[in-house]
Amino acid sequence: MISEREITLRGRRVAVLTGGAGRDLVFLHGTGGATADDPLLLRLAERYRVHAPLLPGFGASEDAPELREMLDVTLHGFDVIDALGLARPLLVGHSMGGMIAAEMAAIAPREVDDLALIAPAGLWLESHPIPDLFAALPHQLPALLFHDVALGERLLTGGLNLEDPQFLIDFLVRNARQLGMAGKLLFPIPDRGLADRLYRIRARTLLIWGESDRMIPPVYADAFAAGLVGVAAVHRALIPAAGHLIGAERPEAVMAALASAGF
Amino acid sequence: MRFTWFNLMPWPDMPDDFRERYRSVWVDIDSRLFEPRRGHEVYNTYLDQLEYAASLGFDGIGCNEHHQNGYGLMPSPNLIAAALTRRTRDAAIVVLGNSIALYNPPVRVAEEFAMLDVISGGRLVAGFPVGTSMDTNYCYGQIPALTREKYAEAHDLIMRAWREPEPFAFNGRYTKLRYVNIWPRPLQKPHPPIHIPGGGSVETYDFCIDNTYSYSYLSFSGYLRARALMEGYWERVAQRNTPDASPYRAGFAQTICVAETDAEAERLYAEHVLYFYNRCLHIFPGFTDAPGYRTIKTIQSGALAQYGARFRYQPMTWKELIEGGHVIAGSPETVRQRMEDLIRGLRVGNIFCLLHVGNMPTEKTMYSTRLFAERVMPALRGLWPDYADDDRFWCHPLENPVAPAPLAPGPGAARRGAEVSP
Numbered sequence: 001m002i003s004e005r006e007i008t009l010r011g012r013r014v015a016v017l018t019g020g021a022g023r024d025l026v027f028l029h030g031t032g033g034a035t036a037d038d039p040l041l042l043r044l045a046e047r048y049r050v051h052a053p054l055l056p057g058f059g060a061s062e063d064a065p066e067l068r069e070m071l072d073v074t075l076h077g078f079d080v081i082d083a084l085g086l087a088r089p090l091l092v093g094h095s096m097g098g099m100i101a102a103e104m105a106a107i108a109p110r111e112v113d114d115l116a117l118i119a120p121a122g123l124w125l126e127s128h129p130i131p132d133l134f135a136a137l138p139h140q141l142p143a144l145l146f147h148d149v150a151l152g153e154r155l156l157t158g159g160l161n162l163e164d165p166q167f168l169i170d171f172l173v174r175n176a177r178q179l180g181m182a183g184k185l186l187f188p189i190p191d192r193g194l195a196d197r198l199y200r201i202r203a204r205t206l207l208i209w210g211e212s213d214r215m216i217p218p219v220y221a222d223a224f225a226a227g228l229v230g231v232a233a234v235h236r237a238l239i240p241a242a243g244h245l246i247g248a249e250r251p252e253a254v255m256a257a258l259a260s261a262g263f
Numbered sequence: 264m265r266f267t268w269f270n271l272m273p274w275p276d277m278p279d280d281f282r283e284r285y286r287s288v289w290v291d292i293d294s295r296l297f298e299p300r301r302g303h304e305v306y307n308t309y310l311d312q313l314e315y316a317a318s319l320g321f322d323g324i325g326c327n328e329h330h331q332n333g334y335g336l337m338p339s340p341n342l343i344a345a346a347l348t349r350r351t352r353d354a355a356i357v358v359l360g361n362s363i364a365l366y367n368p369p370v371r372v373a374e375e376f377a378m379l380d381v382i383s384g385g386r387l388v389a390g391f392p393v394g395t396s397m398d399t400n401y402c403y404g405q406i407p408a409l410t411r412e413k414y415a416e417a418h419d420l421i422m423r424a425w426r427e428p429e430p431f432a433f434n435g436r437y438t439k440l441r442y443v444n445i446w447p448r449p450l451q452k453p454h455p456p457i458h459i460p461g462g463g464s465v466e467t468y469d470f471c472i473d474n475t476y477s478y479s480y481l482s483f484s485g486y487l488r489a490r491a492l493m494e495g496y497w498e499r500v501a502q503r504n505t506p507d508a509s510p511y512r513a514g515f516a517q518t519i520c521v522a523e524t525d526a527e528a529e530r531l532y533a534e535h536v537l538y539f540y541n542r543c544l545h546i547f548p549g550f551t552d553a554p555g556y557r558t559i560k561t562i563q564s565g566a567l568a569q570y571g572a573r574f575r576y577q578p579m580t581w582k583e584l585i586e587g588g589h590v591i592a593g594s595p596e597t598v599r600q601r602m603e604d605l606i607r608g609l610r611v612g613n614i615f616c617l618l619h620v621g622n623m624p625t626e627k628t629m630y631s632t633r634l635f636a637e638r639v640m641p642a643l644r645g646l647w648p649d650y651a652d653d654d655r656f657w658c659h660p661l662e663n664p665v666a667p668a669p670l671a672p673g674p675g676a677a678r679r680g681a682e683v684s685p
Contacts, residue, residue: 063559065412068409068436132549134400134407134549134553134554135401135547135549135550135553136549137548137549140549169562169563172562173559173562173563175554176554176555176557176559176562177559178554179554179555180407180408180554180555180556181408181555182554183406183407183408183553183554183555184406184408184409187400187404187406187407187553187555188400188401188404188406189404
């Protein structure tokens with residue numbers, strides 16, 4: 001059971017999805033945001049005390065125009081953890097959230113002990129350019145994000161009625177808020193120099209990747225692993241029958257990976 | 264009324280099956296479609312046309328900025344404007360404009376516009392667009408949600424660079440300069456008139472009202488579809504207690520084709536108009552609006568759906584384009600009537616006349632242009648008698664500008680053709 005609550009940070013409302021019992025886990029979502037019925041959050045809440053703050057611009061979290069760049073967002077992550085009164089939670093991030101989590105662990109290596117990155121963004125390989133999410137049309141997303149494209153179509157475009165003007169406006173506003181914020185970190189190339197800072201990370205680190213990830217292909221796991229020279233042992237899990245949105249397709253496999261890494 | 268002859272400079276050789284074979288005319292257009300030798304001819308022909316329009320008495324000749332675009336061969340409008348200063352004498356050079364968030368540092372725009380103003384003898388009308396999402400975000404990589412803040416800062420820097428006589432330090436978020444002190448300075452004081460191309464956002468309405476800039480709606484979808492947007496602007500002008508509602512506070516771009524008769528207009532121009540509307544505006548929808556490029560307020564106002572329609576053209580017929588008002592075409596009398604409807608209906612003092620359309624050959628362009636200049640323009644000139652003296656939104660040229668000196672034949676002139684001796 002996940003419920004939503006709100007905290008105030010520097011005068012702005014931040015929504016936090018909270019639930020479960022156990023070790024504190026902070027989950028940083030990707031560009032699609034997160035909701036209380038997220039299958040991965042529900043699974044995580046079976047073993048952890050989950051806190052999933054919504055980035056400004058996502059859901060009920062207020063826009064924060066003063067967050068302009070990677071450092072601002074990285075520090076915002078710590079501000080949220082402090083405001084929640086958490087001490088050294090397990091830090092988990094997916095995609096854009098993984099990029100933020102990795103930045104947090106690199107900026108303040110003494111404050112992040114345990115880190116799980118699920119198909120994180122943040123690196124760029126000339127040999128494997130990441131598709132342009134910002135120019136993708138809605139009907140192109142399932143194939144980019146899911147192993148099971150038909151499932152992706154049902155999940156992503158089910159209920160979309162772009163012919164209804166008010167629905168269209170709401171859809172565009174949500175898109176502009178979410179992806180407008182995400183663009184500060186990911187547009188036009190999802191690289192803000194993380195590669196130069198990965199060496200600072202000391203946390204016990206788990207890299208989780210979907211074998212069929214066509215957005216950020218698994219070759220990026222190798223690049224992350226190679227960059228994490230300060231991490232004693234990098235745990236890796238490559239999950240079959242999962243695309244970029246592993247949490248939607250194989251939440252149980254993510255749980256197993258966390259367990260096998262000792263989290 | 265003030266009429267500016269505008270050339271978008273489209274590439275004229277896009278294949279008949281362009282829509283089917285290619286994803287987009289913009290951003291990722293196939294570079295192999297551009298042929299530089301043909302480009303040499305195309306650029307020079309288009310410059311000839313602009314100079315011809317100036318010779319016919321158009322108030323201005325205009326160019327604009329697009330990048331990686333098959334219908335706009337002007338990544339640098341200032342180069343085109345510079346070329347136009349030398350063989351024209353009276354016409355305003357309307358650069359509509361420089362996408363100021365794209366220049367690093369933005370004082371580059373203050374410098375180049377000052378150069379154009381000085382070289383042309385005070386004939387510059389300067390435009391500051393935010394730039395389309397295609398240009399600004401997808402081609403030039405600006406972060407969508409930060410584009411407007413960067414634009415606003417660039418605007419403040421440029422205006423200060425033009426106005427302040429002493430060197431100053433500029434500590435912006437996006438630009439930091441210890442010594443801002445541009446050379447040369449613009450001839451027009453305190454600065455050339457400014458036109459702002461807008462797409463219906465309230466923020467841009469207010470920006471124009473607050474700074475006494477002219478608001479320009481550069482649409483290809485014609486005057487009938489522009490009604491709601493321009494009414495929104497004039498309502499805002501009234502709400503803000505603006506001292507006047509001079510029509511020169513607004514401008515509009517319109518595709519226009521003139522012939523002796525309506526039937527001749529269709530016969531002469533239809534294929535070129537269809538080339539433009541059905542081939543040149545084939546833009547991949549994923550490029551038209553990067554998330555974060557528009558403000559939430561603008562999206563909520565519903566203006567976006569209307570604006571977005573601009574880029575979602577279905578193939579259209581000549582009849583549809585005429586009836587929809589995308590194109591004003593016909594005999595001089597037909598065109599005059601519809602232009603008068605446009606001018607009164609939208610309440611605009613500046614018209615940007617798109618008289619070269621698509622792949623129109625130069626003879627037809629000159630024919631249509633001459634008919635407009637001789638038989639339409641004079642009848643529309645005096646439509647706003649109450650504002651005849653409003654010169655705030657137009658350039659103020661020198662009374663006695665120097666003319667380019669004739670080329671003196673020097674040693675080797677025959678060998679070098681018309682090249683100038685050092």
